[in-house]
Amino acid sequence: MSTTEQRVAIVTGAARGIGAATAVRLAAEGRAVAVLDLDEAACKDTVDTITAAGGRALAVGCDVSDAGQVEAAVERVAAELGAPTVLVNNAGVLRDNLLFKMSDTDWDTVMNVHLRGAFLMARACQKHMVDAGFGRVVNLSSSSALGNRGQANYSAAKAGLQGFTKTLAIELGKFGITANAVAPGFIATDMTAATAERVGMGFEEFQAAAATQIPVRRVGEPADIANAIAFFTGDAAGFVSGQVMYVAGGPLN
């Protein structure tokens, strides 16, 4: 890469939460960032934050579980920002339910967004990474990969992403591409706020209760996860691949 060329990152689910913090952080690291989410208009705040700080960003509307939309989105990023060589598969949804109440749709929706979405995005981006002889893929797993009541679908998807990550590391390493997974514990976002509401607790109370179970005695912030992703996607991390890093305020695995 010439010194004037800027690496291009795609962060999925970047309209809010961990994805937004990651997009802003990667832009601060000097990447041009495609801020991808279901609704292009919802990406505006993240894009504005990046451009206000002097960075380059593009809002992209795309459902990561739709193959046609993914192909079109990645080609648009390549045309408007440059070839994407950093990919953060962060888009996610919850459809929690105990097994006996979990619907087919609850199962399929979670598999489609997390697993199929990560697969489609990685497949669409890998050719740009291979051409560049450089690539960084980070998949968002979760502490729930180790098992969590009410999350048969989500824990299976997040464990599946760990296997997917390791296989990408093995297949793509010879092209200068690394693949790693970041597995957050409890992070304060709209996702955990929705869980608090579902179980009938105020979000503050829910976070305080969670913090008592975490060795560092606090819940995580999106920036805690963005920091780990910035490391894995950095040019200097080329010998770190196929790893799963739990970022959870204590040991989990």
Ligand SMILES: NC(=O)c1ccc[n+]([C@@H]2O[C@H](COP(=O)([O-])OP(=O)(O)OC[C@H]3O[C@@H](n4cnc5c(N)ncnc54)[C@H](O)[C@@H]3O)[C@@H](O)[C@H]2O)c1
């Ligand atoms: N918050 C936590 O405690 C926590 C813990 C472990 C793992 N995670 C994982 O981190 C990631 C981000 O979580 P968050 O807490 O920021 O969630 P969030 O709900 O705040 O944000 C998720 C984003 O993904 C987008 N999205 C959902 N489906 C999509 C699709 N099909 N295509 C494109 N975008 C889509 C949403 O619109 C939203 O902007 C998820 O993969 C989540 O599973 C979160």
